[in-house]
Amino acid sequence: MRARSLVRLLGAAMALGAGLCAARAEVATVRLAKQFGISYLPLTLMEEELFLEKQARQRGLDLKAEWLRFTGGSGMNEALLSGNLDFASGGVGPFLTIWGRTQTNIKVKGVAALNAMPLWLVTVNPAVTSIKDFGPHDKIALPTAKTSIQAITLQMAAEQAFGPGQQGKLDPLTVSMGHPDAQTAMMGGRSEITAHFGSPPFQELELKDPRARKVLDSYDVMGGPHTFNLVWASSRFVTANPKVTEAFVAALEDSLKLIRDDPARAAALWIKAEGAKLSPAEAEAIIRAPQNEWTRAPKRMLAYLAYMNRAGLVSAKAEAESALFFPLGETAGSAPEATGR
Template sequence: MTARSIIRLVGTVAALCGALGAARAEVSTVRLAKQFGISYLPLTLMEEEGLLEKQAKARGLDLKAEWLRFTGGSGMNEALLSGNLDLAAGGVGPFLTIWGRTQTNIKVKGVAALNAMPLWLVTVNPDVKSIKDFGPKDKIALPTAKTSIQAITLQMAAEQAFGAGQQGKLDPLTVSMGHPDAQTAMMGGRSEITAHFGAPPFQEMELKDPRARKVLDSYDVMGGAHTFNLVWASSRFITANPKVTEAFLAALEDSLRLIRDDPERAAALWIKAESSKLSQGEAVAIIRAPQNEWTTAPKRMLDYLAYMNRAGLVSAKASAESELFFPVPEAAKIGGPKEAAR
């Protein structure tokens, strides 16, 4: 073997070692979180169909997905900050809270939106026709008091109804509670819970009872469709795991395509995974409802941020929604348009 051949061989080995080192730098297990409700359908399909693992394998990664379940955004944010969670998923309120608080350190940003959906405040108190009718004997259940998207929306509605400086007027009535427990508590009639600011499918299920009525619609508060759920992560994780990030975004596209092309199958997978009491037809109706959009395009997030800035909940500001999200990797754009059909 000549000296030139040896040099070439050494260079090839070094390149291979470098490539292997880069691959090893990516995590072998990614920890993802979701909450309760059909709004997390894209993530449920990702888990049930092993879509993330498939996309990772296509990129030369042997990746294991570990799915965790939370009842609210605050717990997820704590897990993310402590390093026990890689990708969090929840409402706009908890996301903007951690986004604002981490701009000088780990810099949490959005990875992708999951949907745009209206949130309904439902009550079984026959005397309550609007939020102005709630009294001291009422208790409003929502995922996390003061910081969940439901809590923020309720504050915005209170400001609209009662005037400037009155955004916290209904806060003393709110109780932190996961959606399944809140539904059971309110509809059971044996607890102090008289209202539930929920999410699909709990709000639809509640309104089947003649005692229940919708008091507030978040689309009315926001002036139109808005992002409900999204996925977020720290800059450290995204920077260290570009292929995992690409695989996640590609898997999300696969999920959205399944929802768009075969809502019946998507509904069946979700019902089985969640042991839901919804019928196939009911689940499909929610998935296909025109007000529910399965899209990665953010909507009216700056409106939420503007309120949280004004209320002193978040100090960091943004002039464009793109500032709230990580740039989409070029490799993740190959799969086509980012927005799925309704």
């Protein structure tokens, strides 16, 4: 009898130990990354307001967030593959690239979109009024040549302008450069950079100069609003850290709610965090702009994927955007949107 009691006690102790180990299984420090520009506003607010840490505590986790900065999505992908990053963020191009390449191993998928925003190709070359006017002496700065969302959009635009098989016609003119450096190089007039395929707020700031003009709008290329930035992670991390992932999505919702309810405060927080050279009114105007949508719902990502399949950039295919996302991302469409309207 005493032996059976000891066995039961031992079994209970082992079960309790297993439960405690399971509770400790999720990471204590989560590594997240963002890039430059107001398009990463939801992540900036998450960092500044400690939304992730607060949501983690509600789920019984004592979580520390470590924020990293990259100038392009390809660098984030390398960090993700090497295990030095948990949540990457960037444009659709780098995401679809790593999604396609990891289908048979770590299976990277989207966690949630951040926004839908137009990207403008701006030039200071007075001879250029459309992409057909770019010549061998022009250099177009963008985050990462050939793989960034700007690079993919430029290829799609070239295919539309020059015909099938001509999608790479402007690739020799592109130069990989972070947005702040690209803006400085083009507007300074002392470098070879004559155009910048950027993002908000850099494109808006550039167009304040009378020398600058917009020669391409990504919404025109895509036939309407499209996802610009999103967050992605590996299936290995999400499976091992379901509460952390759940806390991240909830924190993202907190950020979107702040943008929706108080865009002036969101603008002030972003300016202070980034040291941005915009007035509060200018930043708020970008946040409120009707073409900018702050939403977790993906838009026109399959159009990008179809082009990348056709161009041989990604071999994996998807019939629905839900195939690109984890289940938390799949339900994004039911979440309230924070739009610029």
